[in-house]
Amino acid sequence: MNLLTLFLVFAKTALLTFGGGYAMVPLFQNEIVFRHAYLSAADFANLVALAQVTPGPIGFNAATYVGMVREGFAGAIVASLGVAVPTFVIALAAAIGLRRMRGTEWMTQLMRGLRPCVVGIIAAAVVFFADTSVFTAPFANLLAGRDFGICWQGAVIFAAVIVVHRLWKGLNPLWSLALSALLGWSLFI
Amino acid sequence: MRRLASLGWVFLWVSSMTLGGGMAMLPLLERELVARRRWLTSDELVETIAVVQSLPGLIAINMAVLVGYRVRGVAGALVASVAVTLTPFLLVALIAGTLASLSNSPTLNHVFLGVRAGTAALILLSLARLARAALDGPFAWTVAALAFLAAVVLQVDLTLVVLIGFAAGLALAVARALGRARRS
Secondary structure (H helix, E strand, O other): OOHHHHHHHHHHHHHHOEOOHHHHHHHHHHHHHHHOOOOOHHHHHHHHHHHHOOEOOHHHHHHHHHHHHHHHHHHHHHHHHHHHHHHHHHHHHHHHHHHHHOOOHHHHHHHHHHHHHHHHHHHHHHHHHHHOOOEOOOHHHHHHOOOOOEOHHHHHHHHHHHHHHHHOOOOOHHHHHHHHHHHHHHHOO | OHHHHHHHHHHHHHHHHOEOOHHHHHHHHHHHHHHHOOOOOHHHHHHHHHHHHHOEOOHHHHHHHHHHHHHHHHHHHHHHHHHHHHHHHHHHHHHHHHOOOHHHOHHHHHHHHHHHHHHHHHHHHHHHHHHHHHOOOHHHHHHHHHHHHHHHOOOOOHHHHHHHHHHHHHHHHHHHHHHHHHHO
């Protein structure tokens, strides 16, 4: 395996991924574990766990990790560029196209439809993060009448952050993230 | 130049301080870009997310490119994307290199559970602010509810969920065009 293949594999995987985040996981698993056997299934599971505790997008973390493990630092750079470059080029083309169309009547109406849709998507992101912290099982289970529960520590932290921001308007969210980490550590003792 | 530097700084530290990629950065980005620096209005931030969700690739990089381009053109897009990926790259390369596994420590898992719960709360607070402008009537509320249910209950791919918004927007545009044709 050489650096070029590594670049191409990650470029292709990034281009095929829509929606970002954990939507990427099955696709990456397919390429990394099954098609190219860069990692074993167990190592891939560790990688997903690692990606949850490191900053940055999971697809990017996966690329850096595989590149580093397989080909060292050069591999890490090449694989990371593999996911980043195609993403960058397409997003830039979209940004330029968007600027051209801004202000037209059709665009104004289209955005009136898209904005509330995004509000729904952001609400879904709240559930996504709560699913592995505030709840003990995915929120969808509650609606489907399956197993569901609340992790009290997660619920306390969630409520604490809301209350803190209600009391101190304009507080930097960094402080409440630090508070969340501290509470996460202390409430489980 | 000054603006380029602060653009890079915002994306560098926001990506360094958040776990979970694109959407986890939303509360911090909203504060920096909308409330403090006024580079975007909250409507423009919501529109950016709509575009970001319908493009292939990584949400965080898409977000950096779209915001960077709006603020400072192609140079802005480049600086913001490098800034958003720098810390994740160095950290994972370091961890993979030393083969240490952070995820096996129960204490750290509890800390990160706390951070995820806090992130959920922060996104909800951002949502409350962004929704005020975006949800301007029963039509908008219906679209938002449909998108939420499709994403959470039916677990539809988010790119397809964006199509709900496109369909709603097209319906509004067509209705507007028909209304105008009838009047003239």
